[in-house]
Amino acid sequence: MIKYAAYSPLVKPLVKSIKNLVVSYKANQLSQHFNRYLAPVAVQNSEGLAVSQQLRHLVYCEEMNYLPLESDKTEKDEMDHHSYHCLIQHTSSQDCAGTVRIVHSKNESDLLPIEVHCKELLEQCDIKPSDFPRDQLGEISRLAVNPRFRRRKHDKYQGLATETGIDVNRFTKKELRTFPLIAVGLYLSAGHICRMKNIDHIFVMMEPRLAKKLRLLGFPLQQIGPVIQFHGMRAPFYCKVSDMVDRMPAGFRKLYHHLGMALTEQLDHDHTKK
Secondary structure (H helix, E strand, O other), rough: OOOOOOOOOHHHHHHHHHHHHHHOHHHHHHHHHHHEEEEEEEEHHHHHHHHHHHHHHHHHHHHOOOOOOOOOOOOHHHHHHHEEEEEEEEOOOOOEEEEEEEEEEEEOOOOHHHHHHHHHHHOOOOHHHHHHOOHHHHEEOOOOOOOOOOEEOOOOOOOEEEOOOOOHHOOOOOHHHOOOHHHHHHHHHHHHHHHHHOEEEEEEEEEEHHHHHHHHOOEEEOOOOOEEEOOEEEEEEEEEEEHHHOOOHHHHHHHHHHHHHHHHHHHHHHHHOO
């Protein structure tokens, strides 16, 4: 049996919201709206990693029951030690709205999740991690959006729907409109971190319909193997990161560059301190 943690409840609403985001925001508005309420945070210490792992536990272990509950309320594995982690923070509350990690294979011993959990599936894939230099390999993994920033199905404003949604009275209408950008911001932030770290070959397991919509954002996702059944129909995808930016709609390209400047400043500042 193929064991692979996935975040199915994110997929359906995100698929619906991406097309709306592409057409509803003018090029200059997308980045402005995101910047007003949300910010990317590059995880660079144990405290930041703990925040990410706690949100992963909330989503994957407590909410979805995909992984076992842990007594310390953190979801972690051996791959965290060879991964880059990123958060999206809600600026006014300082709450962690979302998290994602990029597992980086720096050598033969640093395996990607797809290599560990999907060995049989990889044998059927047209493109494999072994086709590329190990230090240029990565996998987008453990993406999670805080339930407090996902909407209930009956909420007035359409967005990332869930049964355990947010209290809409806490936020303005303009803030609510940015919440579908949390997951988008995580994917775009992951793409920028990959470029910064010379990770040009990315693998990811996701539902084909989500991959189709993410292509609208500029991700050149190529399905490389068959669809499997695990918390929904999922397939392995490959993305060449250096081909990404030129494919982006203007608004998302501006958002991508905004996220990139913020992350680069954080990482450069940390490097200077050291």
